[in-house]
Amino acid sequence: MIRLRSVELALPRVQVAAEFLQSPWGLIPAGTQGGVLFFRGTGSHPYILSLREAAAPAVRAIEFSGTPAEVAAVQARGSAAGVPVEKFAELDAPGGGSGFVVEGPEKQKYRFIAETAPVAELPPERDRPLQITHAVLNSVDVAACERFVETALGFQVTDRTKMMTFVRCNRKHHALAYAHSDVSSLNHIAFEMNDVDGVMRGIGRMRDAGYDVVWGPGRHGPGDNVFGYFIAPFGGIVEYTAEISEVGDDYKVGSPEDWKWPPGRIDQWGISTKDGTRIPAAERVFRFI
Numbered sequence: 581m582i583r584l585r586s587v588e589l590a591l592p593r594v595q596v597a598a599e600f601l602q603s604p605w606g607l608i609p610a611g612t613q614g615g616v617l618f619f620r621g622t623g624s625h626p627y628i629l630s631l632r633e634a635a636a637p638a639v640r641a642i643e644f645s646g647t648p649a650e651v652a653a654v655q656a657r658g659s660a661a662g663v664p665v666e667k668f669a670e671l672d673a674p675g676g677g678s679g680f681v682v683e684g685p686e687k688q689k690y691r692f693i694a695e696t697a698p699v700a701e702l703p704p705e706r707d708r709p710l711q712i713t714h715a716v717l718n719s720v721d722v723a724a725c726e727r728f729v730e731t732a733l734g735f736q737v738t739d740r741t742k743m744m745t746f747v748r749c750n751r752k753h754h755a756l757a758y759a760h761s762d763v764s765s766l767n768h769i770a771f772e773m774n775d776v777d778g779v780m781r782g783i784g785r786m787r788d789a790g791y792d793v794v795w796g797p798g799r800h801g802p803g804d805n806v807f808g809y810f811i812a813p814f815g816g817i818v819e820y821t822a823e824i825s826e827v828g829d830d831y832k833v834g835s836p837e838d839w840k841w842p843p844g845r846i847d848q849w850g851i852s853t854k855d856g857t858r859i860p861a862a863e864r865v866f867r868f869i
């Protein structure tokens with residue numbers, strides 16, 4: 581099964597970001613390799629986020645992993661679609677693995693890694709992230725991004741709202757979403773907790789550390805997941821989430837008309853507030869290079 585595995589970020593003052601990601605955010609250091617810092621959750625991935633020192637914030641890659649056969653199938657699909665595929669023999673990262681990189685219509689880099697050895701899960705903790713479950717990307721041409729991931733990667737559209745298009749690479753409602761914007765950037769990264777209790781405990785831990793939730797807690801429409809969003813000290817937005825829905829081939833792709841909120845509502849519970857002054861700027865910090 582192809583799974584979203586990690587996001588590689590480049591940014592100034594990596595050590596400051598690393599400290600935040602460990603505490604209060606809750607990631608576990610997974611080593612340094614080739615000048616890159618790696619962090620994992622308790623799930624079965626060797627790492628779920630990596631950081632590289634740079635003068636300006638950027639998203640270097642969004643990584644997916646699968647068996648060698650699954651990754652080869654995506655590569656063949658990309659090649660058949662006429663997309664340039666850049667292969668690599670061994671990734672310089674925990675777990676290694678061969679694979680390839682393809683570039684999306686707005687310079688987004690999607691890296692696919694063939695995993696040959698399973699990674700053991702760590703003992704679950706009720707308030708520590710397991711893995712990342714989606715990344716949302718701001719896009720100036722969402723339709724082009726949809727076409728690319730469907731044609732070149734074999735992903736499927738799950739839902740479209742007025743704001744964004746959600747796409748999946750397995751039964752999880754979405755691994756990626758593309759938000760309509762005037763820039764191409766990282767909108768946010770979502771870290772999956774065990775359950776709603778984990779999300780709420782994470783929010784409390786962040787509040788204790790002086791980080792107010794900028795949107796949430798609430799439960800989304802598409803994906804049905806519970807959420808709490810924060811602006812990290814390195815400028816980007818990070819989300820705790822849980823209970824994202826699973827869908828199959830029989831799922832009816834939703835349209836903007838299917839996903840309208842009653843007046844005054846921006847989530848299912850009706851209790852979340854959203855910081856409309858700080859969030860838009862934070863969604864534009866990490867660009868694609």
Ligand SMILES: [Fe+2]
Pocket residue numbers: 714716768769770819
């Ligand atoms: Fe999200």
